[in-house]
Structure formats: C-alpha cells, structure tokens
Amino acid sequence: MQQIAVRSTKESECKITFPAELMRSEVLAMWTDVFRRVGYALLVILLVTIGVQALMALAPGSVAEVILGEAATPEAVAAMNSELGYDRPFIVQYLDWLFSALQGDLGVSPITHIPVMEAIMQRLPVTLELAVLALGIALIVAIPLAVFSAAFPNSPLDRGINGVTSAFLSIPAFVAGPVLVYLFAVTMKSLPALGWTPISEGLGENLRSAILPALAVALTEIAAFHRVLRADLIGTLREDYVAAARSKGMSRSYVMFRHAFRPSSFSLLTISGLSLARLIGGTIIVESLFVLPGIGQLISTSIIQRDVVTVQGVVAFIAIGFVVINMVVDLGYGVIDPRVRRAPRARKSPTAAKASGKAVPA
Amino acid sequence: MTVVTRSISAVSAPPPARFGTPVVAPAKRRWSVLVWFSYFWIGLVVFLAIFASVLPIASIDQVVGPPRQPPQLGSLDTLLGTDGTGRSMLSRLIYGGQVSLVVGSVSALGGVLVGTALGLFAGYFRRGVDWTVTLVADVLLSFPALVLLLAITSIFSPSVPTLLVGLALTSTPTFIRLARANTMAWSSREFVRAARNMGASDGRIVLREILPNVLPTIAAYLPLVVAALIVAEGSLSFLGLGVPPPTPSWGGMINAGATEMRTSPHLVFVPATVLFLTVFALNQAGEHLRLRFDRTLHD
Numbered sequence: 001m002q003q004i005a006v007r008s009t010k011e012s013e014c015k016i017t018f019p020a021e022l023m024r025s026e027v028l029a030m031w032t033d034v035f036r037r038v039g040y041a042l043l044v045i046l047l048v049t050i051g052v053q054a055l056m057a058l059a060p061g062s063v064a065e066v067i068l069g070e071a072a073t074p075e076a077v078a079a080m081n082s083e084l085g086y087d088r089p090f091i092v093q094y095l096d097w098l099f100s101a102l103q104g105d106l107g108v109s110p111i112t113h114i115p116v117m118e119a120i121m122q123r124l125p126v127t128l129e130l131a132v133l134a135l136g137i138a139l140i141v142a143i144p145l146a147v148f149s150a151a152f153p154n155s156p157l158d159r160g161i162n163g164v165t166s167a168f169l170s171i172p173a174f175v176a177g178p179v180l181v182y183l184f185a186v187t188m189k190s191l192p193a194l195g196w197t198p199i200s201e202g203l204g205e206n207l208r209s210a211i212l213p214a215l216a217v218a219l220t221e222i223a224a225f226h227r228v229l230r231a232d233l234i235g236t237l238r239e240d241y242v243a244a245a246r247s248k249g250m251s252r253s254y255v256m257f258r259h260a261f262r263p264s265s266f267s268l269l270t271i272s273g274l275s276l277a278r279l280i281g282g283t284i285i286v287e288s289l290f291v292l293p294g295i296g297q298l299i300s301t302s303i304i305q306r307d308v309v310t311v312q313g314v315v316a317f318i319a320i321g322f323v324v325i326n327m328v329v330d331l332g333y334g335v336i337d338p339r340v341r342r343a344p345r346a347r348k349s350p351t352a353a354k355a356s357g358k359a360v361p362a
Numbered sequence: 363m364t365v366v367t368r369s370i371s372a373v374s375a376p377p378p379a380r381f382g383t384p385v386v387a388p389a390k391r392r393w394s395v396l397v398w399f400s401y402f403w404i405g406l407v408v409f410l411a412i413f414a415s416v417l418p419i420a421s422i423d424q425v426v427g428p429p430r431q432p433p434q435l436g437s438l439d440t441l442l443g444t445d446g447t448g449r450s451m452l453s454r455l456i457y458g459g460q461v462s463l464v465v466g467s468v469s470a471l472g473g474v475l476v477g478t479a480l481g482l483f484a485g486y487f488r489r490g491v492d493w494t495v496t497l498v499a500d501v502l503l504s505f506p507a508l509v510l511l512l513a514i515t516s517i518f519s520p521s522v523p524t525l526l527v528g529l530a531l532t533s534t535p536t537f538i539r540l541a542r543a544n545t546m547a548w549s550s551r552e553f554v555r556a557a558r559n560m561g562a563s564d565g566r567i568v569l570r571e572i573l574p575n576v577l578p579t580i581a582a583y584l585p586l587v588v589a590a591l592i593v594a595e596g597s598l599s600f601l602g603l604g605v606p607p608p609t610p611s612w613g614g615m616i617n618a619g620a621t622e623m624r625t626s627p628h629l630v631f632v633p634a635t636v637l638f639l640t641v642f643a644l645n646q647a648g649e650h651l652r653l654r655f656d657r658t659l660h661d
Binding site: 052055170173181284299323 | 601616630641
C-alpha cells in the first residue's frame, strides 16, 4: 500500500512537469504489453497445434487402416494413405494442415465425410450455452455466499458456508450428474433426464433441458469462485479507505457493495474467464451423460470411431479457444483495473496467488 | 590451552545435524473434526487398498448373491449390496480404490519429479531456461485436462500405463509453476547468497539449499493434486476410456449404475459416496497442509 501511494505521488509530480510525454510513454508501454502478449499467445497456439499433430503422428496404425477396417491388405492401406497425403514428411503435413486451418478448413472427417469445422460450428452453440449457463449459476450462487462469508469472517456462518463449498469442490460432474438426475428427474419427475431441446423450440423448454447438466458442472466452480471472492473481500475490507468510510458513518452493507466489492472482483473476473474456457472443455462428461449434441459428444464419438482428423481438429480448436480466452482475460484485467495498466510487469498480486484453489483444472 | 581443547570437544561432541529430517514448526491451531475425519478416511482407504488381497472379502468377479441387492447388514459380502450381475459392491469398491489410489499417486509422483526438476531449473537460472519452461507449462495448460487425456487414451489404447503417462502430463504444469515460484522466492534469500559467496556450485545450491525448502510446499499440494487426478481417472472411466473393464474402478461403477438408476439407485449412490468422501478428505487434508507449509500464502 505504502509503495503504491509513493509511486502515485511521484507520477502526479511528473504529470505536472511533462504531462504529454508521460502519457505517451504510458500508452506506448500498454501497447507494447498488448503486442508482447498477443505474440506469446500466437507462439503457444503454434506449439499446441504442432503438439496435436505430433500426438496424431505417434498414434499406432493409420487413418487408412481405420477406414478400410481390419481386413485391408497392406497395399490398399498404403494406396489410401498416399491418397490422403499421410505418407508425406511430418513437417509438410503440418504446414499443409496449418495453412488450411488458417483459412478455416480443419479437414474433412474420413468417416462421416463432414468438414470438421462445420461439425464444430453445428455443436458449438450447445456447448457454449451450457458453459455460459453454468458460469451464470456459479456466479449467482457464489457471490452472495462470498459476501456473507467476508462480512462475518471465521464466524459459524462463514465456517458453515466454507464447509458446504468444500463439499461442492469434491463433487465432480460425473458424480453430480447421476445424483441430480435421480433427485429431479426420477424422484420429482420435474425435469427431463436426458435429451436436448433446441432454443428454436422455445426458451423455457430449452432451459429445462439445459439446467441439470449446467448445474452438474457448476458445483465445483461455485466453490472456486466463493474462495477467491471471499479472500479478496476480506483483504479489501482491511484497507484503510474502508475503515475511513466506516468511520464516516456509512453502513456496513453500503461499504461492502460500494467500496469493497468492485476492487475485490478483479480476480473473480479473471478466474471466471478461465473457468468459462475450462467449462467448454469440461462439458464432455455431462454431454455424454445427458446425451446432448455438443462439442464434447463430438469428441467422444470421434474417439470411439477413431476418427483422428476430427479429434485433431476439435482438440486444436478447443486449445486455441482456451489460449485466446486466457489472453483476452489477461488484457481485460488491465482495462478494468487502472493499477495494473500503470505497471504492466508488476501485476502478480498476492490475491492472484491465493486464487489457485484448484490444483489441476479437471 | 584448556579453553581451546574444551571448545573443540564441545564442537565435536554433538555431530552436526546436516542430514537430519527437516524441522517443522508445530501446528498453531488444533485440528478440527473435519481434518481428523479426513485423515481417518484417507488412512482407512489406503489400509483397505493395501490389504485388499488379505481381507476376507469376495474376489471381484465372484457372484455372491442375487443381482442389484440393496445394502444390508449381515454378510460382509453384501454389506454394500450387489451390482448388476450380483458381484459384491464392497470388494469391487475396495479393489477399485486400489486402482484409483495407485493411478492417482503414481502419476502425481511422476508429475512432481518432472515438474519440480523443471521448476527448480527455471526459477534458479531464470532467463532463457525460465522462458522455455514457462512456455512448455503454458502449452500443456492450454489443453483442457480432460480433452488431453481423451486424446491420449484414444490414440494409445486405454491401459494403466497410458493413463499414468497422461495423468502425469496433466499434473506436471501445476508443479512446474509451484516449484518455480517457490524457487524464485528462496533464491533471493541471504543464506543462498552466503552459500554462493562461499563458492558453492549451482548444483549444490539448488539441491542442498533450495530444494529442501521447496519440498514441503510441494508435498502440501500433493493431496490436492492426487484428488484432482482421482477425479480425472474417474471421469475417464465414466466415459469408458479409463482402466479396462475386468478391473473395477469407481468411475466405471458409477457409469454402470447410471443406466439402472431408476430401479436400484444404490448402484450409483454407494460408489458416488465413496468417491466423494475420498476426494473431500484429500482436499481437506491438502488444504490443511497447504495452510501450514505454503510460504507464498503467509506473506
């Protein structure tokens, strides 16, 4: 706190002497930071796609063997492989894939004969809706819980909420899914157990089919959000300006929402961006359990059919989405929080370190 | 003269404890009921998994009664009921626990070894090494864990070694980041500079000065990672891509039970409860250890 105060007074002095120059260097620093981050993300994406391609090249057997089946002669397999271009060197295959991928063409599945990009675009809305709905549920539940916890830290209420959320953290989607189906679909018969109603057939029906799967994946996110926001709120409530606001006679709830909540919500924003990315990859389980036509189902069916072209395309697509969301969140952090914008390199806040509640994003 | 001899004898009398076990400060707070329960449950699961073959329980494919019998007191074999073909749920849970624990802890150890080595290098040498290692960690992290695991198991057919490699790969970046951050914090300390000024080599500083300080933190994160890996293994088994069928696994049991849930819900609820309790206990234990040993949390 002390350091920030000192720095800001120095800067205000500088502004008095060289306002224009300082502003320019600040903007320049911000744009350098943006370019550095975008370049790094591009590098990561490049390596990710190389990794996927290498993984596919390591696979025993070839696409041709899968298409032609067990009984194919080696000559037929070799002919098919050269027809599909799988006999070329690794680097040529990769560059070929990369250039068509840059034009939005992820190849055509040799089994279903549907372009991979088309298959992804068909299924993306379902997965996105699930992920966004789960994120919404998690935020709606976690924010009030965190505010209550932080308002009375270490009270029985706080410990009770902590206990419940730690329990939520230990309920993976494949446990929550069947239990929720049993409670809501089998016992209460109020929600459908499986299947998907597209949004074109009415929003209500659509939500009825989406709510259980979204809830199943939202449980662990509730726990993660609660932890991060609680820690940040408790930290912010210890700041001097909060004490000043309280001593001016403002009520606890006014200070909580008008003074403490906004500066505490930045790491929540970061991890909700990350969890959106994680949810897109993590709906595989619920999509298979509830039989929903999303990206996850595309992956699992193409894995069962050993359709490597589709697997490669989808894995690369998800990984790229993950990197892009990560980068946008990183940049957005600076847009929202002016303190981060000033010092692009010193952005590691202690709360960000605390935020790593989940050890492995499963 | 006498003074000198006495001081020499005083120094040589207690052997310098250079290789002793690290001294750990005693806990400040008493263990809560939840922590006690967590350690008890982990101990119980580990005990049952280790002595599974000695315990008086039915083998995993032996039919002990009519199928889909609910849990009931009496015979040990039908204590937790029977599954769809009449096999004992209890023994299948115990042997499934064996698989979960072995897969979770072995792959976590693999991740610890690789991740800690890379993280130590990155945090100590900085510059190019650091940049490369961070890049590797970022690339690994940009695959959602389950997608990476699915891709690996689909390419190499599902088996225990494939699972171990895949799960170790997904847990490596966590340990890289953890070891790197802690190494960076410790390398700036006075005793490390003192060791360097006394002419210690880089290898000696990393292994003898920094590693012993980084290890408690990493060990404290281990239960959390094992819990996450057990969940990942369960997810894969649930999708039918985990441990191959004759071997029981918790995720596979939940998957098998989900189809018959309308008539006999215990087929899902019993393995789901066991898995939940194990993951919960590991998370609680990990949280408890982390609060005590993770120095980055104390600043």
